[in-house]
């Protein structure tokens with residue numbers, strides 16, 4: 565192992581409680597994806613980090629979409645780098661928490677039974 569680290573600045577919080585970016589460091593390993601890094605943070609540092617994914621690396625579910633340094637990417641097919649990366653939720657979707665936004669099409673949403 566090289567000893568290099570990936571430094572991920574990850575947006576945290578909810579619409580009611582914006583917590584800004586929190587910085588995590590994970591060991592950098594060649595060939596890892598951004599999603600690998602985020603899952604490692606959740607497994608080893610902060611299980612409360614909210615991320616969404618399903619297929620992990622097949623680019624099939626389309627659930628891992630985030631903003632990376634301002635660009636829209638699939639976290640599972642974007643390579644981790646040995647450096648700093650800033651990760652934000654999609655800005656054009658309602659924020660649920662951290663990196664998770666409401667990406668369900670309008671017709672699929674469960675209606676309130678008020």
Ligand code: FES
Nearest residue numbers: 620623625626640
């Ligand atoms: S986790 Fe399914 S497309 Fe990225």
